[in-house]
Amino acid sequence: MTDTNTSMAPAGEPKRFGSLLEQSDRTKRRNAKEKRFRLYGVAAIAVGLIFLTALVVTIILNGIPAFTQTHMTLQIELPADKLDKKGERNLADIKKVSTFGYNPLIDAALVRAVTEAGVETDITKGKDLRDMLSSGAGAQLRNAVLENPDLIGTTHAFTLLTSSRVDGYMKGRVTRVSLARDKNLTPEHLNIVDGLVDTGAIRRSFSWNFITGTDASESRPEQAGMGVAMLGSFFMMLVVLVLSLPIGVAASIYLEEFAPQNTFTDFIEVNISNLAAVPSIVFGILGLAVFIQFAHLPQSAPIVGGLTLTLMTLPTIVISTRASLKSVPPSIRDAALGVGASKMQSVLHHVLPLAMPGILTGTIIGLAQALGETAPLLLIGMVGYIATNYPDGIASGFLDPNSAMPAQIYEWAKRADPAFYERAWGGIIILLVFLVTMNAIAVMLRRRFERRW
Amino acid sequence: MSLVKITTSALAISAVCATAAVARDQVQVAGSSTVLPYASIVAEAFGENFDFPTPVVESGGSSAGLKRFCEGVGENTIDVANSSRPIRDSDIELCTKNGVTDIIEVRIGYDGIVFASQIDGPAYTAFEPADIFNALGSKVLVDGKVVANPHTQWADFNADLPASDILAFIPGTKHGTREVFEDKVLLQGCEDTGAMQAMMDGGMDEDAAEDACIEVRGNGITVDIDGDYTETLARVDSNPNGIGVFGLAFYENNTDKLKVATIGGVEPKTETIASGEYPVSRPLFFFIKKAHIGVIPGLKEYAEFFIADEIAGPDGPLSAYGLVSDPELATTQEAVSNEDTLN
Structure with missing residues (x-):
């Protein structure tokens, strides 16, 4: 631009601009324009950065909890008369007990654990207590038994996934108020959870399962992995x-x-x-x-x-x-x-x-x-x-x-x-x-x- | 050059792969997004309890699922179609045309359809089918005349309802839920308000009057949602005045955000739906290709497992998730074990 301007100016025209040391109005305006233009650029970058930060912060705040999971450690008795009626430790016989057959064992263990923890509660039935655990717990037990049939007849400590509501409570997503109309879990359950947290039976820890595990059905978000x-x-x-x-x-x-x-x-x-x-x-x-x-x-x-x-x-x-x-x-x-x-x-x-x-x-x-x-x-x-x-x-x-x-x-x-x-x-x-x-x-x-x- | 190259090489590779493709050993299921959660729960438990691989379940809507189901017989077609509506004659025609003749229909239970709104929104707590029709129907009866729907607020036609703008998010036409919504709510409301009688008096025959009854206003007052209930939830979440149509199970998982409306004074619950008191419910189905039984390993076992008492019964995991279990489950179990086909 400058080149064309100077070449277009007729030669020999008298110089009409003020001193070099003092900026003319036109120069000032031009400089101000440039300054504004730079500001627009900086503002554009700032807006971009704000969006980026907001995005990253939201993703991290929302996503980090997924990498931890709440587990409950339970001493579960595996009686031979329920799991292997013939007593021959024949894998085909043991397989006949479906995952649902393991649920009563979990129920019994839960009742014991709650009594031992000394939590006063209205929930006495093991089946209702099981709402605190993932519905995949039975499958976890069955797989452990199928892998190692010698477990039958012993009492073994299992670390089981808790249900998504209990996990949500540990992560602050679920509150007693939000459970008031929820039929998956009652606020009463949370009192038990508090008691079991005190005894150390319920713990929230980093979960590799989220990174290496498999997807799960809609009723078991706690078990789903990538x-x-x-x-x-x-x-x-x-x-x-x-x-x-x-x-x-x-x-x-x-x-x-x-x-x-x-x-x-x-x-x-x-x-x-x-x-x-x-x-x-x-x-x-x-x-x-x-x-x-x-x-x-x-x-x-x-x-x-x-x-x-x-x-x-x-x-x-x-x-x-x-x-x-x-x-x-x-x-x-x-x-x-x-x-x-x-x-x-x-x-x-x-x-x-x-x-x-x-x-x-x-x-x-x-x-x-x-x-x-x-x-x-x-x-x-x-x-x-x-x-x-x-x-x-x-x-x-x-x-x-x-x-x-x-x-x-x-x-x-x-x-x-x-x-x-x-x-x-x-x-x-x-x-x-x-x-x-x-x-x-x-x-x-x-x-x-x-x-x- | 490169375009030609891209297509020819891609085709060549795919041809090679097609010949190398091994026999499918897992059950493939597609269809209704309402049935999807139940099917995925069953598939998971099936994989845990049997030596067969876990079935693959996809969604996409009842009609889309049945269309894929009717594409033909063979390993690259699906074995089971989930549906939230009964199979139609048009589906059967398509199936027959493509050689899918023996179809086993399995009713797994019932699903309630609920009207829910933002938990802090206006007091939409009690509706009659007539209210819904007056709000959403494209032609309604005003002062004894059938006119284009003039109502803008719920209170315009029923003083008991809140004076807030009418806005409803209803399932799109590819969803099986839409049909139930039309039959059990709009049509019912049309009859209750007398609009249908008025239309027939005005010279329409019964079919035309029914079609006119189930027509919705559109125009931003009724919004068709073609996606999942999650999308409906998001819309309701951002529109305090809006009411959304949900499945009972979805609502029960999101009670912290939604409040439900009674229909005809009955609260939607598994008990009221099972007893038939709550009017807006529908049976859920899946359909099996009989020709695939014995070819795809585990297909029959999957079907039998799905409707076994421990799964689909009142105490099973499906019921815990929100399915209303079928009182006549035993009949269905027998039909599946005999492989009874339609007709």
Whole structure:
């Protein structure tokens, strides 16, 4: 601007401005304008930072409780006449006692524990006391007995999960007032909980189960964990990496280094840029039509999720790869060609290694994006209650129905029990840890290996 | 080039995978989001007590579930459809067209539909079906004439109700709950207020009058919720004047945020629904493909386990979560063990 102004000013015109030492009104106004402009910028950044802080603080405040869980330690008698009537310790016989058959044993142990703790209460029936425990307690006992049949006939200490309401009380989410109209637990139960906390039977501690465990049904939020969904995401990311990296790199090398410049390649280039901007739900419906309805791949399987996300990640990888190929100076190629290398040799031996940090960064960022993507997964059935089974092997990891981390979070957020809401926030923390780690690796790679020309 | 490459390679890979896909060994279930919690509780207990893998349960709505159910027979179709409404002739037609002929219908129990509002909101504590119809119907009877609904506040037509703006969050048309809401509340209210008679006197035949009765106002006064009850809860939470339609089980899990209204003076509870006193209830079902029994391991066992007394009975975990258990459970158990199909 200054150049054009001076050149436009007619030469030799008398100088009409005031002294250099004293600012004219116009200059003052101009300077004030600039100052305001800077302030707007600072304000914009401040607003962004405030939102970010609010977001992070809310996520952490809401999510941290999910990482701890309340347990109750109970001495439970495992009588042989109830669990193994024939007394032969035959596994098939022991299996006949269902999880419901273990509930009376828990009831008896609860009554004993409450009496020993010396809590005065109106609740005398063991069945009502059991409301304090997770409904998964029976299954936990049964599994322990099936694993070690020698426990039968002994009294053994079990650490059982408490129900979500008791857990909520320990975390301050549930109060006596809020329980007044709740039929899952009564305020009276909380008096017992207080008594058992004093004796140390009820304790709240860090829970690995939330990170490594499996999802649970709607009646057991206390038992739900992210583990299986994490594995689902892991297998999906494997598919995405294995497919999109080679395809994306091959496509961009060809387009950048070998393809002739004509309308057809222009058309493809425009399309790739457009694909990168296509809403992800579109890829979801494409995945549903192509992979499930046409190719008959299993529903809800990570391989389908991976294939769908590959379609979504490819344009990102192609674009970043082409950008990093472009940033390798032509002199490198010319030098290679000059000493007699073929076009392919110059690309593979010189250009590609120099572009690698950029390609990897792009790939990692593409993967991180795919990791957090939920919309396409809705359509291929990865959202829903998913088996409490870990995949048993590599093949089953790809082909068996599974969830993914963002899908799991969405699933938890829409369930009725408020305890799931807390877990959804906790799940977000886990997901964010993964994303931040991946992005940090990308930044590190770029810092370390990138060469500037 | 790359587009072609993307599609061809993707297709090639999927073809390879399709041939490699192993036989499915777990039961797959989809359908009603109302039945989903019950199905997931059963699936979990099933996985714990049997050597079969835990069934996979997905939601998506009764109609969507039945549509997937009727896509055909084979391992890549679902085995069980959950539904909060009986199967319709149109569903059966679709099924027959795709070769799904033997369908076993299993009624698991009853679900109450409740009207609930913000706990601190206006006193929506007692409704009659007529009130709901007067508030939400698109055409109502005013001074003996059928007119487009002029009411803006509840007190406009019933002085006992609060003078607050009418706003209702009702289930969208893909939900089975909508049909019950239309039949048991709107239609009932239409008959009670005499609007239906007036419409028929005005020259409509009975079907047309029924259709006109169940039409809602829309226009921001009734809002269709196509998502889950969580979404309805969020809407009610942010609109003190709004009332929402929920399942009994969902309400019972959120009593700290919601207060429930009686219908015809009856409070919705498992007892009143089981006895039939509370009018707005509906049976819940799941449907099994008979052709899949014996092919998908554990399918029959899952169905039998679902309706076993220890699960679906009055003291079972489903009842504890909010299902109203079916007094005729024994009949259903027998039908399942005999694999009796529809018709």
